[in-house]
Structures are given as structure tokens and as C-alpha cells.
Amino acid sequence: DQQVKQNSPSLSVQEGRISILNCDYTNSMFDYFLWYKKYPAEGPTFLISISSIKDKNEDGRFTVFLNKSAKHLSLHIVPSQPGDSAVYFCAASETSGSRLTFGEGTQLTVNP
Amino acid sequence: DAGVTQSPTHLIKTRGQQVTLRCSPKSGHDTVSWYQQALGQGPQFIFQYYEEEERQRGNFPDRFSGHQFPNYSSELNVNALLLGDSALYLCASSLAFGLDTQYFGPGTRLTVL
Numbered sequence: 001d002q003q004v005k006q007n008s009p010s011l012s013v014q015e016g017r018i019s020i021l022n023c024d025y026t027n028s029m030f031d032y033f034l035w036y037k038k039y040p041a042e043g044p045t046f047l048i049s050i051s052s053i054k055d056k057n058e059d060g061r062f063t064v065f066l067n068k069s070a071k072h073l074s075l076h077i078v079p080s081q082p083g084d085s086a087v088y089f090c091a092a093s094e095t096s097g098s099r100l101t102f103g104e105g106t107q108l109t110v111n112p
Numbered sequence: 113d114a115g116v117t118q119s120p121t122h123l124i125k126t127r128g129q130q131v132t133l134r135c136s137p138k139s140g141h142d143t144v145s146w147y148q149q150a151l152g153q154g155p156q157f158i159f160q161y162y163e164e165e166e167r168q169r170g171n172f173p174d175r176f177s178g179h180q181f182p183n184y185s186s187e188l189n190v191n192a193l194l195l196g197d198s199a200l201y202l203c204a205s206s207l208a209f210g211l212d213t214q215y216f217g218p219g220t221r222l223t224v225l
Contacts, residue, residue, distance in 0.1 A: 004154075034213065043116070043202055043216035044155070089154055099145065099168050100204075100214060102154030 003027045004092050006103035014111055019077040021106050023090030026071065030092040034100070035064060035075045038087045047088075048075070080110045114139055116205050116217035124223045125193050133188040133220045137205030143167075144186040145214060146178060147202040155202055161186055190222075198224045 005024045013019045021035075031052035036044035050057040050064045050073070057064050063076045077084055090103040117136045125131050137144050143162045147155035157170035161180035175191045184205075190197055200221050204214035 036216070041218070043118075043218045046213055046215055049213060091154075099157040099160060099170065100147075100155070101157070102147075104152075104154050 001026075002104075003030075004090055004101050004103040006088075006090055006106050008106050009104070010107040010109070012109045012111060013080050015082055016079045019075075019080045019084065019108055019110065021075040021077075021088050021090075021108065023073050023075075023103055024071060025073075025092050027092070027094075027101070028071075029094045030101075032093045032095060032098075033064070033066060033073050034091045034093075035062075036089045036091060037084075038089060038105070044089060077108075080108075082110045082112050084108060085110050116141075116203055116215055118201075118203050118217040118220050120220060121218070122221045122223075124225065126225050127193055127195060129193050129224075130189065130191045131193060131222060133190075133201050133203075133222070135186045135188070135203030135205075135217060137184050137186070137203075138215050141205035141207050141212075141215075142184050143206045143208065143212075144180060144184065145204045145206070146186070146188045147204065147216075148172075149200040149202055149219070151199070158188070193224045195224050198222060 034049040035047045038044045048062045066073045087105045091100040145160040146158040149155040160168040164180045177189045180186045200219045202219045203217045206212040206214045
């Protein structure tokens, strides 16, 4: 039972354009959502999070949107940079700091 | 400020052997979680330790066990290794149980032959 799904295994965008990564979940008990970025041979790096009481959280070039009724969240990166090329994981938990349930990841490639 | 550290970086074992992986949390963190990441998949939660006790456990067999020490560092032990245990094992730490974002170490790559 895949409770967190990232349906796009890969995404390719041009430098300077917007990258939009999507994530869907099925567990109604999830109330805290996170995005992590992972480079090869490194552990996941925390990017941004959002609580279920909000529908948007912004941090510099990164914005996460949450649509609770659709059980959908997305990560927007504007403008995209070649250094953003990595695997992006969506994760969810029932409370902040509790066990994380991850999606399968999306490989983002930003072309110069 | 040191982040989460893990040792060893890589490990090769044969089926049936036992392995111990180690993790030191980020300075000031007191909660440690362990995850298994198979190739091409997202990390899967194994268990979480707080105050030297296992607080939450994922869907992993009893061959997977752990320990947390008074200095908050942690070990993951896997007995009777199977080929399917080959994966990247990730440790994550957080400040307080249930209240903080988890930060990950670089992982230990385990290969079972």
C-alpha cells in the first residue's frame, strides 16, 4: 500500500524556468509534509515543510503548496538552476518528527 | 556544528552474517530514526529511538534491532543477512520526539553477497 506517491519518475526543465514536482497521498492522518533533495552518494537534505493547517509555505526559490481536499502537494522551484538537479522526495508524517513515509522520488534535471 | 554522521560508509557481507551500523546524531538532537532505501525506491522507516527506547517501528522483521546510548548515538543491527537486505541505510536525527524535522546522515551502503 503506497501511501505517498510521486507519479513522475523524472522531470527535465531549462535553467531559469519553473520546476513543478507533484506528490499525492492517501492517508488522511498525515498532517505534516516535507520535501527532501538527494544527490548521489549523499543522504537526503531537508528543503521545506508544510503543516496541514497551511496551504502554502515559501522559502526563497522554493514554495510548497498543499491541497488537503485533493490530498495533493507540489513543490515549485523558481528560477530553476543546474545545481538543483537531484532526486526529490516527498515525505509525510502524522506529527512533526514522527516516522516519515516517503514517495518513490522524482529525478529533476535542469539543463543549462 | 557537526551534522549526522554514520559509519561505516560501505560494507560487504555474506548471507547469514550479522552487521552493526552506527550513527551519531546532529549536535543537540536526542531522537534517532533509521530508514532502509532500496535501489530506485524511497526510504522505508525501520524504527525510531528516544530516551534509549524504541518508540516506533515499521514493518521490518525482528532480525532488525537497534540500540540508543546515553549520548544519543545509535546502532542498527541486522542478523541472518539476506540478499534482499542490500540497501542504503540512513540515519536521521531530530531535536525532540514528535516536534522537529528529521535531518539525515550520508548513509551506509550495505551489500550482501
